[in-house]
Amino acid sequence: MARSSQLWPAVSGATLHYAVAVLAVAAAVVGGLVADRVLQTAPFVSLFLCAILFAAWLGGAGPGVLAAGLSTLAFDYYFISPADSFAVQVVPRLGLFAMTALFVIWLSVAQRRTEGSLRRARDDLQATVRELEKQNKALQTQDAERSRAGGQRDRLVADERIGL
Numbered sequence: 653m654a655r656s657s658q659l660w661p662a663v664s665g666a667t668l669h670y671a672v673a674v675l676a677v678a679a680a681v682v683g684g685l686v687a688d689r690v691l692q693t694a695p696f697v698s699l700f701l702c703a704i705l706f707a708a709w710l711g712g713a714g715p716g717v718l719a720a721g722l723s724t725l726a727f728d729y730y731f732i733s734p735a736d737s738f739a740v741q742v743v744p745r746l747g748l749f750a751m752t753a754l755f756v757i758w759l760s761v762a763q764r765r766t767e768g769s770l771r772r773a774r775d776d777l778q779a780t781v782r783e784l785e786k787q788n789k790a791l792q793t794q795d796a797e798r799s800r801a802g803g804q805r806d807r808l809v810a811d812e813r814i815g816l
Contacts, residue, residue: 669711673719676703681726688731697749700727704753708760716757724750 680699687699700723708716724746 666711666714669707669715670718672710673703673707673715674722676706677719677722677726679703680723681730684731697727697752700749701752701756705756705760708757709764712764713757713761716760720750720753720757723753 677700680703683699704716704719704723707719727749728746
């Protein structure tokens with residue numbers, strides 16, 4: 653049985669994150685087109701924001717910005733009539749969408765950084781706990797040795813008193 657690494661060529665994590673960003677936007681386009689046919693009105697912007705959010709959450713700012721750019725272009729190409737494309741009344745809508753997309757990316761990147769910071773703090777705390785447990789065990793061993801030595805000393809003192 654072949655290993656999966658032999659079946660798939662080596663792909664870097666960053667390349668995979670960018671590919672996921674492109675696939676998320678493609679899924680939003682397909683979902684929007686299907687919803688447009690079935691429902692006659694569809695939440696296109698929500699689908700694209702979900703794609704942007706997913707790309708930024710998974711890959712960070714770079715894939716998020718790629719997804720935002722592709723989403724803006726796809727929204728303009730598929731869901732705005734060619735006569736109105738980049739018209740005066742459409743540009744503010746696309747600008748608002750772009751600002752919202754950047755805000756979503758910022759939130760996702762902030763969440764990702766916070767998760768990383770918490771992960772590092774947890775790892776540091778676990779290392780500190782392990783070190784303290786090791787020191788506690790050493791102190792317990794020293795305490796047991798002192799108690800044993802104190803017991804021997806008390807017996808010797810008692811034996812000397814009896815011998816006097």
